[in-house]
Amino acid sequence: MAFxxxxxxxxxxxxxxxxxxxxxxGLINELxxxxxxEGSAALPADTFDRLIEYVERHFVREEAVMQACDYPNxxxxxxxxxxxxxxxxxxxARYFKDDxxxxxxxxxxxxxTWLRHHILVEDMAYRSYVEGNAEAIDVADNFGPxxxxxxxxx
Numbered sequence: 001m002a003f004x005x006x007x008x009x010x011x012x013x014x015x016x017x018x019x020x021x022x023x024x025x026g027l028i029n030e031l032x033x034x035x036x037x038e039g040s041a042a043l044p045a046d047t048f049d050r051l052i053e054y055v056e057r058h059f060v061r062e063e064a065v066m067q068a069c070d071y072p073n074x075x076x077x078x079x080x081x082x083x084x085x086x087x088x089x090x091x092x093a094r095y096f097k098d099d100x101x102x103x104x105x106x107x108x109x110x111x112x113t114w115l116r117h118h119i120l121v122e123d124m125a126y127r128s129y130v131e132g133n134a135e136a137i138d139v140a141d142n143f144g145p146x147x148x149x150x151x152x153x154x
Contacts, residue, residue, distance in 0.1 A: 004032075024147065061140055
């Protein structure tokens with residue numbers, strides 16, 4: 001059974017944003033499996049870097065889409081993105097400096113809780129602005145393929 005499962009209830013109405021969310025959930029499941037199978041000390045630094053890069057690429061796309069459709073709460077949404085990225089970086093530092101096992105558990109729980117809430121509450125708040133909005137879809141497409149179709153360094 002997957003640690004975190006995508007459901008259609010999480011769809012925001014823009015295929016590439018949904019695809020990005022699915023890729024992020026997949027990465028969280030990969031992290032969970034790696035930690036479960038190999039132990040918390042087995043997580044390489046580039047796994048955190050890949051997560052941060054995925055998230056940052058997704059946030060750029062999502063923020064551009066919100067801007068394109070004049071979403072009125074774009075600024076507070078951006079602040080949440082910045083806080084998320086900062087928290088992941090903080091957990092990464094603790095993982096490699098202090099207690100890897102504790103930081104790994106914190107990472108997984110934080111990712112699952114934050115992303116689930118963020119998609120189902122915060123992202124759903126802009127759904128009515130982006131769903132069926134041709135400009136929002138074009139902006140999403142202009143940022144290239146979804147995270148499921150590419151590696152984070154391409």
